[in-house]
Each structure stands twice: as C-alpha cells, then as structure tokens.
Amino acid sequence: MAMFVHLTSAANTPRIRRAGIRADSRGQGGVRGVYCFPVLPSYTLTHQWLRELARFGPKGSLSAVHIRLDDAQQVLVGHYRDRAKDAQQWLTAAEAVARVAALPDPRGWEVVVPRAIGAREVHRIRAVPQVSGWRYVPNAHGTRPCTCFGCRIRGEYGGRRLRERHPHPLDGPPPPAPVLLARIDAAGDPGDPTALREALHWFGLRRRGPVDRLARLADHPDPAVRRELVWAVQGWSTPGVAELLDALAEDPHPDVREAVADVREL
Template structure:
C-alpha cells in the first residue's frame, strides 16, 4: 500500500491523530503520494501557508493503490483514476509541480501512520515557476494575504 501525505495546520494535528482527516464538504481530502522526491511530495506547503497558518505538519497515511482518486494539476480538469495510476502518472511527468490528488472520503484515524513536523520553506507560492512573474495585482487576489497591501501598493506604482 502506498503512503500519501496531507498537509495540515499544526494546531489540528491532535484532532487529526484521534479522529482522522475529515473530507471538507464538496472538496475531499487533498494529498500527494510520498515519493523519493521530498520537494515534490510536499510542494504545496508554502502555498498553503499563504492563508496565515504559522506551522504546517505532514499527515502520512496509507491507502490501497486501487482506491479511486481525482488527479490532475491545480486549475485544470481532474480525472477519476486509481491512486496507483496517479502515482505512475506523477513519476512519468517531466514537471509534476502543481499536481494534486483528491480523495473523496474521510481518512480514518487507523489509516494514519504518522504526523511529522516539516521544514516550513518547502514548495512554491502562487503557482509553480512563479519566480519572475508578477502576482495578480487586483485587490481581490491580494486580500487577506501576508503583506498584501504592501504588494498591492508596490505593483500599483510599477504600472
């Protein structure tokens, strides 16, 4: 059985250990397979921290490779395939940044094999390969982000 990682707020770690990972209404549980490329498995960490979460932990769980998941890149159409097929697809891609898996059910506490503290500087922000690309400067996109007003003023003055 392959191992998967779900990134969660450290403050929720004990609840998750006790009760499992609840599927958010109409969203499912987002995860990535644990593969040899540590960065790729944990690529979403910095993007998830943009909402103001101070510390994120990795919740590791096992799931059968025959289980159906939704797989694809963020912002693109996802396919309903087995977890094993999704892992093969990730391994075959030249650039798997932005890829995600969504499990359409709750992850039970008995499926969780561990919760680990992670380096908090892993991954990309905004989108993969976002360096040298300006973020969207509209107030809606920057609302509630860390230093959003400063970024808005800087981008607004450059135009």
C-alpha cells in the same frame, strides 16, 4: 499500499491521531474528500503545496500527515488549473502515484480521496520546514505578483507595500478619499456619469467612506451611477450605509433595485 501526504495545521494533529482526517474539502465537480499528494523521491515536490497552503490556511505552522491507502482506492487526479468538466481523472491510488511520478513537472497536481481518512490509515505525522514549495503559481519566482482584486489576499504580509509599489490600473490601491471627492465635485451637477462611476469604483475598494458626501448621487438621473453607488458603499462599515441602501432599494430602475438585492445576499 500507496503512500500520500496531507498537509494540515499542526493544531489538528491530536484530533487526526485519534479520529483520522475529516472529508471537509471540495474537489472538482463538488467531490467531497481529502486533498493529498503522492510521496515522491523528491522532498520538495512531495511538499510543494506547503507555502501556498500557508497563504490561505490557519495561522501557525503546518504538519505533514502520511497516509497509506489501498492500491485499489479510487481517487480524483489532476492539475489544480483543470477546472473544466471531466478534466481531472478517476484513477486507483496506485495509478495516481504512477501517473504523477511519471510527469516531467508534477508541480500543481493534486489528488482528492473521496472520503474521510481513518485513524488506522495514518502512517505517521511529522513537522516539516515551512519554506518548501511554491507560492502563487509554479515558476512564480522572479515574476511580479499580480495585485488585482482577485489575486491579492487581504491582510497578507507585505501586501499593502506591494500594492503601493505596483498599483493595479483597475484595482488600486485607491486614491485618497479627498482626491476622489474632488473628482466628484469637478464632475459637475448632476455630474458626468463616466467620471462619477470611475470615482465610485475607487470608493468601492475602501473599507469606509463619506456616506454623507455621496448620498446625493442616489438622485442622479443616470441609473448606472446609482447602481455603481450601491456597489461602492455596500462593504463599508460607516454609519448611514444601511439607510442609503434602503433608499436605493426603492429606486425606480430595476437594475438599481437588483444591485441592492445582490449586495444584501453577500
């Protein structure tokens, strides 16, 4: 029998003891199953995913669920970066353990069991220290975290301070709203399209904004500016956004109308 460990919220452990682990995750190619990792002699490598999962998972501590699988059970094995088609391999559970154990650096590898785990397959559940493993990527320690929009996590502890110390040239933090409004005013009337689009890009990184001051750009002669306006205000909670998008949905240019349709599907 092959032994694996599945990391999950401690709040899930009563249900797992009673009914097992649900196949709620999606692996490569849309495979539905349970993520786990082989139990290796190294405690740190076995629980390497703990700190990274804690960044995205539910609040509270994580627990380790040890599961026993039949050696012939088919599982999907590969590195988390191997997202190309057929980059990961289907192996038996026994082969997966041997494959990962033989790697010079198994950090970042993962195993997906393509089914739910029954309660009888759960060997034991135990609490684990919450400081094991890597964050962001393996070998990230000592390198500056990326502050781009795709890498950062909204609400992450220390995230705002990190972005203020190391602002990303495209993804902020954005300048204050009065500074951006001054740039829009300085662009003239109807306004330089390049300067307006740059200011609207920064407005799009904010949660609220002056809808009344930007509404005039819905009549700008450049459709690229009007399209950027759609993406700038679509995530705001400011009153008046819905009315502005309604007006832009009737824009004569198809790119602007398409942008409104896209943001309303988000």
